[in-house]
Amino acid sequence: xxxxxxxxxxxxxxxxxxxxxxxxxxxxxxxxxxxxxxxxxxxxxxxxxxxxxxxxxxxxxxxxxxxxxxxxxxxxxxxxxxxxxxxxxxxxxxxxxxxxxxxxxxxxxxxxxxxxxxxxxxxxxxxxxxxxxxxxxxxxxxxxxxxxxxxxxxxxxxxxxxxxxxxxxxxxxxxxxxxxxxxxxxxxxxxxxxxxxxxxxxxxxxxxxxxxxxxxxxxxxxxxxxxxxxxxxxxxxxxxxxxxxxxxxxxxxxxxxxxxxxxxxxxxxxxxxxxxxxxxxxxxxxxxxxxxxxxxxxxxxxxxxxxxxxxxxxxxxxxxxxxxxxxxxxxxxxxxxxxxxxxxxxxxxxxxxxxxxxxxxxxxxxxxxxxxxxxxxxxxxxxxxxxxxxxxxxxxxxxxxxxxxxxxxxxxxxxxxxxxxxxxxxxxxxxxxxxxxxxxxxxxxxxxxxxxxxxxxxxxxxxxxxxxxxxxxxxxxxxxxxxxxxxxxxxxxxxx
Amino acid sequence: xxxxxxxxxxxxxxxxxxxxxxxxxxxxxxxxxxxxxxxxxxxxxxxxxxxxxxxxxxxxxxxxxxxxxxxxxxxxxxxxxxxxxxxxxxxxxxxxxxxxxxxxxxxxxxxxxxxxxxxxxxxxxxxxxxxxxxxxxxxxxxxxxxxxxxxxxxxxxxxxxxxxxxxxxxxxxxxxxxxxxxxxxxxxxxxxxxxxxxxxxxxxxxxxxxxxxxxxxxxxxxxxxxxxxxxxxxxxxxxxxxxxxxxxxxxxxxxxxxxxxxxxxxxxxxxxxxxxxxxxxxxxxxxxxxxxxxxxxxxxxxxxxxxxxxxxxxxxxxxxxxxxxxxxxxxxxxxxxxxxxxxxxxxxxxxxxxxxxxxxxxxxxxxxxxxxxxxxxxxxxxxxxxxxxxxxxxxxxxxxxxxxxxxxxxxxxxxxxxxxxxxxxxxxxxxxxxxxxxxxxxxxxxxxx
Numbered sequence: 001x002x003x004x005x006x007x008x009x010x011x012x013x014x015x016x017x018x019x020x021x022x023x024x025x026x027x028x029x030x031x032x033x034x035x036x037x038x039x040x041x042x043x044x045x046x047x048x049x050x051x052x053x054x055x056x057x058x059x060x061x062x063x064x065x066x067x068x069x070x071x072x073x074x075x076x077x078x079x080x081x082x083x084x085x086x087x088x089x090x091x092x093x094x095x096x097x098x099x100x101x102x103x104x105x106x107x108x109x110x111x112x113x114x115x116x117x118x119x120x121x122x123x124x125x126x127x128x129x130x131x132x133x134x135x136x137x138x139x140x141x142x143x144x145x146x147x148x149x150x151x152x153x154x155x156x157x158x159x160x161x162x163x164x165x166x167x168x169x170x171x172x173x174x175x176x177x178x179x180x181x182x183x184x185x186x187x188x189x190x191x192x193x194x195x196x197x198x199x200x201x202x203x204x205x206x207x208x209x210x211x212x213x214x215x216x217x218x219x220x221x222x223x224x225x226x227x228x229x230x231x232x233x234x235x236x237x238x239x240x241x242x243x244x245x246x247x248x249x250x251x252x253x254x255x256x257x258x259x260x261x262x263x264x265x266x267x268x269x270x271x272x273x274x275x276x277x278x279x280x281x282x283x284x285x286x287x288x289x290x291x292x293x294x295x296x297x298x299x300x301x302x303x304x305x306x307x308x309x310x311x312x313x314x315x316x317x318x319x320x321x322x323x324x325x326x327x328x329x330x331x332x333x334x335x336x337x338x339x340x341x342x343x344x345x346x347x348x349x350x351x352x353x354x355x356x357x358x359x360x361x362x363x364x365x366x367x368x369x370x371x372x373x374x375x376x377x378x379x380x381x382x383x384x385x386x387x388x389x390x391x392x393x394x395x396x397x398x399x400x401x402x403x404x405x406x407x408x409x410x411x412x413x414x415x416x417x418x419x420x421x422x423x424x425x426x427x428x429x430x431x432x433x434x435x436x437x438x439x440x441x442x443x444x445x446x447x448x449x450x451x452x453x454x455x456x457x458x459x460x461x462x463x464x465x466x467x468x469x470x471x472x473x474x475x476x477x478x479x480x481x482x483x484x485x486x487x488x489x490x491x492x493x494x495x496x
Numbered sequence: 497x498x499x500x501x502x503x504x505x506x507x508x509x510x511x512x513x514x515x516x517x518x519x520x521x522x523x524x525x526x527x528x529x530x531x532x533x534x535x536x537x538x539x540x541x542x543x544x545x546x547x548x549x550x551x552x553x554x555x556x557x558x559x560x561x562x563x564x565x566x567x568x569x570x571x572x573x574x575x576x577x578x579x580x581x582x583x584x585x586x587x588x589x590x591x592x593x594x595x596x597x598x599x600x601x602x603x604x605x606x607x608x609x610x611x612x613x614x615x616x617x618x619x620x621x622x623x624x625x626x627x628x629x630x631x632x633x634x635x636x637x638x639x640x641x642x643x644x645x646x647x648x649x650x651x652x653x654x655x656x657x658x659x660x661x662x663x664x665x666x667x668x669x670x671x672x673x674x675x676x677x678x679x680x681x682x683x684x685x686x687x688x689x690x691x692x693x694x695x696x697x698x699x700x701x702x703x704x705x706x707x708x709x710x711x712x713x714x715x716x717x718x719x720x721x722x723x724x725x726x727x728x729x730x731x732x733x734x735x736x737x738x739x740x741x742x743x744x745x746x747x748x749x750x751x752x753x754x755x756x757x758x759x760x761x762x763x764x765x766x767x768x769x770x771x772x773x774x775x776x777x778x779x780x781x782x783x784x785x786x787x788x789x790x791x792x793x794x795x796x797x798x799x800x801x802x803x804x805x806x807x808x809x810x811x812x813x814x815x816x817x818x819x820x821x822x823x824x825x826x827x828x829x830x831x832x833x834x835x836x837x838x839x840x841x842x843x844x845x846x847x848x849x850x851x852x853x854x855x856x857x858x859x860x861x862x863x864x865x866x867x868x869x870x871x872x873x874x875x876x877x878x879x880x881x882x883x884x885x886x887x888x889x890x891x892x893x894x895x896x897x898x899x900x901x902x903x904x905x906x907x908x909x910x911x912x913x914x915x916x917x918x919x920x921x922x923x924x925x926x927x928x929x930x931x932x933x934x935x936x937x938x939x940x941x942x943x944x945x
Contacts, residue, residue: 085553395863410878413846419873424557425888428860434871434886440878 039102044095046070049201052101056170056204059177069190069200082194086357087386087418088326090299098264100202100235159217164248165210166221169237172208179210183241187270187307187334195266196303199235203268206237211246211277220476222251236267242277244310249280251479265324267302275310275337280318282475286486287323294353297325304331308340311366316343318474320483321356322490330388332361335369335397342371345471349487350383350415351494359389359406359421364397364430375406376468379415380494386418393430400430408438409467411460411494461488502567507544510692511537513570514658520572528638529630536647536657543651557836557868558778558807563750568692568722571605573661585683585716587611591744591940592712593933597679600624600664604685605693607662611681618672626663626696636667640700644728644756644784652752652780656694656726663696666709670702670732677708677930682723684745689719697727704734708927713753713773715745720775727755731763733787738766740930744773744937747804754780759819761787768925769796769825770934771806772941782811785850788818796825797921799941800833807836812854817847817877823854826921828914829865830945837869841882848879857887859917861945914942 040051049070053063076082077095159166165176172180190200211217242248265287271279281304290297300323306315317331327350333342344360362371371391379385387406408417419436441463449459465472465484472480502509514537518530546555547564585603587595600623601611607625614623622633629637647654664680682695699709713723723745731737743751751774759765771777783792798806812821827835837856858867871884891913899909918938925931 084551408873408875410875410880413848413878415878416876417873418875419871419884421871421886423867423869423886423888425858425860425867426863426865428863428865428890430860430888431890432886432888435883436871436873436885437881437883438873438875439881 039099042097042099044098044100044202048100052202052204055101056173058173061177061181062173065185065190066201069197070202072191073194073197073201076194076197083328086328086388087384087420088328088355088357090326093264093299095198101204162215162218163212164215164217165208167208169203169206169208169239172239176208176210179241180208180239183239183270183272185270187272187305188268188303192303195301196268199237199266199268199303203235203237206239206267208238209240209248209250211242211248213243214245215243216246217248220249220251222253234263234265234267238267238269240270240279240281241272242274242279242313244274245276246274247278249282249476251282251476253284253286253479253482264299265301267304269302269304269331271306271315273306273308273310273313273315273340276312277310278314278316279306280316281306281331282479283317283319283321284479284483284486285319285321285323285327288325289323289352289354290325292352294325297354298323299326300324300328301326302329304329305334305361306332306342307334308337308342308366308369310340311337312339313337314341314343316345316474317360318345318471319347319358320471320475320479320486321346321348321358322486324356325354327354327356327358329358330361332363333371334363334365335371335400336365338366339368340366341369344371344373344375345474346375347378347468347471347483347487348375348385349378349380349490350385351380351490352383353381354383356384357386357388359387361390362392362402364391364393364400364402367396367398368400369397370401372402373404373406374470376471377406377408377417378411378464378467379408379417380411380491382414384416384418386420387436388420390422390424391432391434392424393427393432395426397427398429400427400432402430402432404432404434406436407467408436409464410438410440457492461491464491502565503547503561506564506567507541509567510570510655510659511541513572514540517570517572517659517661525630526634526638529641532642532647533658536642536654539648540651540654540658543649543654545651545655554809554838557834558776558805560776560778563722563752563776566690566720566722566750568690568750570659571688571691571693572659573605585611585685590683590714590716591937592681592714593677593679593710594929597677597710597929598623598674599679599681600666601681601683602662602664602695603683604688605662605695618674620669621672621674622665622667623678624665626665626698627661629665629667629698633665633667636700637665637698640728640730641698642728644730644758645726645754650754650780652724653726653754656696656724656754660694660696660726663698666697666699668699668701668705668707671704672702673706674708677710677927679710679712681712681714682725684715684717684721684723684749686717686719688721689717690721692722692724695723695725697725699727699729699737699739701730701732701735701737703732705732706736708738708930709740710930711739711741713743713745713751715749715773718746718748720748720750723749723751723753725751725753727753729755729757731757731759731765733760734762735760736764738768738926738930740768740770740925740934741779742770742934742937743777743779746773747775747802749774751777752780753778755782757781757783758786759783759790759792762789763787764791766793766924766926767795768921768934769798769808770937771796771798771800771808772937774804774806776805778807778809780809782813783821785812785814785819785821786816788816790819792819792821793924794821794823795921795924797918797938798825798827798835799918799938799945800827800829800835801831801945802833803831804833805836806833807838809838811840811842812852813842813844814847814850814852815844817879818849819847819851821850821852823852824921825856826918827856827858827867828861828918828942828945829858829867830861832862832864834866835868837871839871839884840874841872841884842874843877843880843882845876847877850877850880850882852880852882854884855886857917859914860888860890861914911942915939
């Protein structure tokens, strides 16, 4: 046996060297686009909120709502009621140093992609999402958000034929005020938490989607977010409403350029599903995580929640989180309609000095509601990964059912993996099961791979991909490929 | 008009009482214990009790404000030799366990030698009054008292440390084995109505020793009182110690019990928490795996009904590696009862080769009952195997059907399944006399649901 051990140990330093060189390579998606932007000075006052609202030509009710949110946020800030319960560490944020509005300057309304700023287009190309390619080949409608304003929307007409509304949030406020007004804040009210209040006050843009009764959206709807202007926090707001018996699958993917100063991202996503409707929401998050000493990187403080309002409705969240210096997000489902279903599938990979505190909240309100949580955490380097979840069964939720599994893998002895699930049961007919397991990559599995000529690094990659497979297979096909690749890329340099 | 509620005044009330107590004991107790009491009082003044509702994660599901609002006044015994007529107590009626057990009994905060039975122990074993032990076994007590129970961070521990007047001391020398369990009994009678007592227990088990310890909290009347207990247990290297804490006080009482255990290398420690009594019971159990090769088996069973509230906070802290830990808590809830389980497994950096498993299961028999559970991990080392599970539900319908199809009456079938549910925990008790005692207490409680 000693010879085998020696072989592995001998192999390790060599692959270490190789891995280190890969680990030291620059963040692949880090570059800054030089384009003119329409930016307001840093700082947040009531005037900032009014300015944002007026720049966007918003109706009075929208401004009122923003102002209410702003005042609430101010009281929270005064009372220092910032969320401090997560297992993350960061210096206090000075909210007056942040630029709350920044938009690419548009000369006039654009009729086609040809008129889009060529700099912007080439940025998307570097990211691997050439709009025209997408338009022609993928059959995916892209609402590309560049900093805070939509610059191009495709497939809109095609979707319009089916009565599907898919537009930027600003456009939706102008074109469909009745829908926006009805559902805005109905799932995540501005009083929900500190960052939800901040977002409600200053959100610049985002996506709006409405699927009419009985319509099955024929394509995956996609939005790419990108943070660009230095010091500008990006405050996106997404609202998706699926009317009775409709179906929609929505993809969200991100990448951001290298910056030294931390950038705050406080988005809000609201989903509403009516009777028999289904919403599938998938995310790949790969923002700049900061350098190896933990400088820079995105603070990703997001509130995502879906409401299964109708009977037999279903909301499914799938996320692959590999980026950001700090991830703070808990995609949740309020299971209000009888027989509704909530799902959460997550892979969170952290390395270097990254910190992730993520999980899900399932609130069972209706009868015979079901929820599933599958969360896989991988920690490497000096990173900290926390699963935090809540499953709550209200008194009226007869025969509720939940299964939760949250597993963690540790790579290296300096990282941390933590699990803090909360279970609250107020109904005797509830059936809940929770399982969690934490360990490192099994030596037996590694040995098996090594003995068959598979390198330490490749073996880790294989084993970890297998560990995450349950989640990956829930992703839409094109995302699943990207997720596997992303995981491999992120693992490079962490193993050895 | 301004009114002062006990929520505003409890701090000064308790602090004033502690100051008076310290003044009364000045010069009569060793200086080192006076210093600890003074420091604990300072801490208590700073910390108060954890009444905050916002950001108070440790008391998220247990609101202790009702406890504070009761305005309990500390039960002060400044002179333990002063003559107070011992209450007429029939221990058999209290159902505290077999008469053969070696027993230390404390009634209303006073050591009761006439009820205690510390005799028949092997040489070198000392059990008895902690207040006496401070004088007679000064060095051993000084080395361990208030060492594990950190009074600088926890309000209840600070309060106990500042005010504790009497308690039990169990000293087991190395290489000593005891056949019968040692029991520490804290009895509250009607004389303690509206009072707060501060029982303090210190158990020091030497290397390679073996013993079973039972700590029982019992009351004779249905009056409300507060028991704020602190127990410190040092499990010596290579020893084999079991500890069973039974809360069987009346359903009007408030009980906060803080237990700290240090498990040294190659030691085997078994813990059992039985909660059937009390209006509000909060158990803070912290087990520190301080030496390699240690093994802990941590179990608990609670059977509660009406307005009972039981909160078990269990922290197992693996300071070093090469340790095994298995933890299982099970609860049966009826009426408006509420249970809280918050387990934390901590694996410190470099504490490699830790195997830890943690499970909490609840059986809800009523729609008005509530179970809140939070099995958590805090892992800072990669070479570990840690798992946890939680489950909550009603009786298995298939199992019921199976029993019914064999002609067993519904009620009997139901009771069989309920008893089987809790027996997974109780049947792990290795000492037959403790097992039978606990099983009988739980059976009685189940009959009275």
